[in-house]
Amino acid sequence: MDNHIQHNDIYALAHHHRFQWEEAQQSYVILFPEGMIKLHGGAGEVVKRVDGKATVGDIVADLKATFPDAEDIEKDIIGLFELAVSKTWLRKV
C-alpha cells in the first residue's frame, strides 16, 4: 500500500471505526473491533478534522490557523496521517 501522503488527498475514518471524545480519559479515541487507540492532544485535533471531505492540505491549514504558536506542525500532521493510514485507522476516499 502506498502510504505517501499528498496535500490533495482526502481521508475518512476506516469502516467500522468510531471516533469519539472520552471524558474519563480527557482525550479523543478511535474505537474498532478488539481495540482502541488513545489519541494524544494534537493527534485528536487532526483526526477530528478528518471527515471524508477536507483534504490533507485543508487540515494542515486549519490547524496552523487554529494553533498559530505551534511550530513546524505540518511534519507532525503528515506523520500522523502516515501512521493512521498504515494502521488502517483511516482510509483514502
Added chain:
Amino acid sequence: MTQTSGTQVNNGVVASATQTQPLWLLAEVTYRCPLHCAFCYNPTDYDQHTQNELTTEQWIQVLRDARKLGAIQLGISGGEPLLRDDIEDIVIEAKKLGYYSNLITSGVGLTEKRIQTLKDGGLDHIQLSMHDITEEINNFITNTKTFELKKKVAAMIKSHGYPMVLNVVIHRYNIEHMKAILEMAEALGADYIELANNQYYGWSLINRDQLMPTREQLEHAEAVTNAFRATGTKMKIFYVVPDYFNDRPKKCMNGWGEVFMIVTANGDVLPCHSARVLPNMQFPNVKDADLGWSWKDSPAFNKYRGDSWMKEPCRSCDEKEKDFGGCRCQSFLLTGDAEAADPVCSKSPYHHLIEKAIEDAKNPTLAAQPILFRNDKNSKKIISGELKELTDKFHSLP
C-alpha cells in the same frame, strides 16, 4: 513519531501509565451454553452460577457504573449470551452510554430477527467462534452439531453490514489445518481473524494433555500464518502466542486491575476470567458493592496491582515491568502459589512443569485420553468432588 502519535498495546488496548481505568468491560452474562467445548476457559464449577444470574436492570446499572469509571469497550460474552432474551436491551443501553459493543457468540440463537434488532439497537460488532474447516472436528470439539449453522451465521453477520470478526481457538485437533482455516475465513469475507492458541485454564487445563499441540506443530502453524500474511491479505490476523512455548510469561490482562474488568453471570467483579480459582480471595459482587469501590479500592483488585506483592525471582528481575510476573492464576494452578513467578518463565523454579507438559504433548497415549467436555453434568461432578482424581492432577483446580 512525536507525542502526537497514538499508543498501541496488545491488540490495540491502551494502557494508561498514570491511572488505571477499566477500559475494557467484559460482561459474562450467562454460563449457560449450548456448546460443550473441550477448551472452554469458563470455571469448571460454573454450574453453581447458572441459577443466580443478574437481571436486566442489574446489568444496565453495571454498564452505567462502569462507563463512569472509563469503560469503553464492551464485550458481551458467556457461555452463550444469546441464551438470554434481553441482550437487545443491554445493547441499546450500551449504545446510549457510548460503548463500542461486541457480542461474542457461538452463533447459536442468532436469528435474522435478533440480528436486525441488535443492529438497530447499535451493536458495533459480532465476534463469531469458528472451530475448524471440517464438520467432523467442529462437531467433535464442541460436542455439538453446529458446523452448518456457523457458516449460515457468518453469512448473516456479513449481510447485515457488520465487520466479520472470527475467533478460532487453536489446539492439536485443528492446528494442522491453519492454512485452510485462514482460506475459509477469507472466503467468508472475514475482516479480522483471531487465531487464539489455546491457553490452559478451566476446562482446557483439565483437557491439556488432549489439546496441547507439539512444538513442531506450533512452529509450523506460525510459519503458515506468516506466509499467509505475506500474500497481502486484507484480513487482519491476530495471532495469540501460546505462552507455554515462550521463555517469558504473558503480561496477563495487561496487568492486574490495569485495564480489564469482568463482571460474571452472578455479579462477581473480577480482574481476569479465571481469578476465582485463587485461594483466600473475596471478590466484590455488584449486588452489594459499589463498582467504583470494587475497581479502585477493593482488597481483591489491589492485591496484585503494581509489584509490591512479588517474590523472587520476580522482585529483582529487570524484566518485571514487561510482564508483571505473568499470570497469577497460572502460577497458582500449576505451582500452588499464586505469588510465585509464572512457571512459563524460564527463571521460575517451577519451569520444569511447563517443560514436562511440552514433552508430554509428544506422547500419543496421553493425547488419546477421553476428553472431559464442558457440560452441566461434568461441572456438577467436579463440584461434588467425584472427579477429584482428574482435577488433582494439577495442584489446585477448583
